[in-house]
Amino acid sequence: MTSEPLRILAIHAHPDDETLYTGGTLAFYAQGGADVSVLTCTLGEEGEVIGDKYAKLVAADGGADQLGGYRIHELTNALAALGAGEPQFLGGAGCYRDSGMLGTAANEHPRAFLKADAETVAEQMACWIRRIRPHAVLVYDEGGTYGHPDHVKAHKCGVRAVELAADHADPNDDVIGSSGVALSSHIEEGSSLQIAPAWDTPRVYCIMQSERRLAAGLDAIADHIPEAWKLPSTAELFCTADDDTTAVVELDEPAYLSKLAALRAHATQATVHVPEDGPVSFALSNNIAQPLLHTEEFRLIRNSH
Numbered sequence: 001m002t003s004e005p006l007r008i009l010a011i012h013a014h015p016d017d018e019t020l021y022t023g024g025t026l027a028f029y030a031q032g033g034a035d036v037s038v039l040t041c042t043l044g045e046e047g048e049v050i051g052d053k054y055a056k057l058v059a060a061d062g063g064a065d066q067l068g069g070y071r072i073h074e075l076t077n078a079l080a081a082l083g084a085g086e087p088q089f090l091g092g093a094g095c096y097r098d099s100g101m102l103g104t105a106a107n108e109h110p111r112a113f114l115k116a117d118a119e120t121v122a123e124q125m126a127c128w129i130r131r132i133r134p135h136a137v138l139v140y141d142e143g144g145t146y147g148h149p150d151h152v153k154a155h156k157c158g159v160r161a162v163e164l165a166a167d168h169a170d171p172n173d174d175v176i177g178s179s180g181v182a183l184s185s186h187i188e189e190g191s192s193l194q195i196a197p198a199w200d201t202p203r204v205y206c207i208m209q210s211e212r213r214l215a216a217g218l219d220a221i222a223d224h225i226p227e228a229w230k231l232p233s234t235a236e237l238f239c240t241a242d243d244d245t246t247a248v249v250e251l252d253e254p255a256y257l258s259k260l261a262a263l264r265a266h267a268t269q270a271t272v273h274v275p276e277d278g279p280v281s282f283a284l285s286n287n288i289a290q291p292l293l294h295t296e297e298f299r300l301i302r303n304s305h
């Protein structure tokens, strides 16, 4: 037996997703001594900003298009709260841009993540996997939680990246990916990153949210949300069939408080409500209330050992 710590890598499309979907799990394992890290694919430039203070950072309506840079700051603070290290961006910060929801103008931006060559993206992710050598990789579900095209792409490319990283046919420095691009060409210049040998990630988990637990959470917050917020049905939120969940992480108080702190760090994206006599809820810019649950759920989709 070795004493090396467990390593967990979460692959996410936008700053805040690491907290919303996996924050409690990352904090829980980090607090237990694991090395947890997050790879973020875009800067979340198309996020809808809450409040006036930073509203003009967005690209739309002649705004400054600096929301992405600002969100690096939010992500940095969120990751610190989770114990998940420094931000790490696929291809370097700014390589890919938030594609926005399907059908929006942001889909056509030259750097839109949606438009990037999927195999190249997977190879870039594979470089990170070989470097980090995670025992578990966390990705969105196939449907990209609520269907954001960047989430769907991050799922597809993340799953492919695990395969590429494990490909023992090209284990060394001059590794050539299947699209003919040398994996090493994607490593950030000037960094100490080296192409590592192939790494067969033992386990890959997709993010789940059982309808049963979500419904119970919504019931619990119903009488404790701010007046301006709307209580949704489970159908209006990301949720999955109860039976699809194969792993549940029960957040203890320290992990839960870390997730809460991380969510507060994403203040342009989420507002947190902590009532004196009821459970914690939060809302994005749409003012739709969501429970901040004490569980995070996953589905094991790869178990190579």
Ligand SMILES: [Zn+2]
Pocket (backbone or CB within 6 Å): 013, 014, 017, 148, 151
């Ligand atoms: Zn997202």
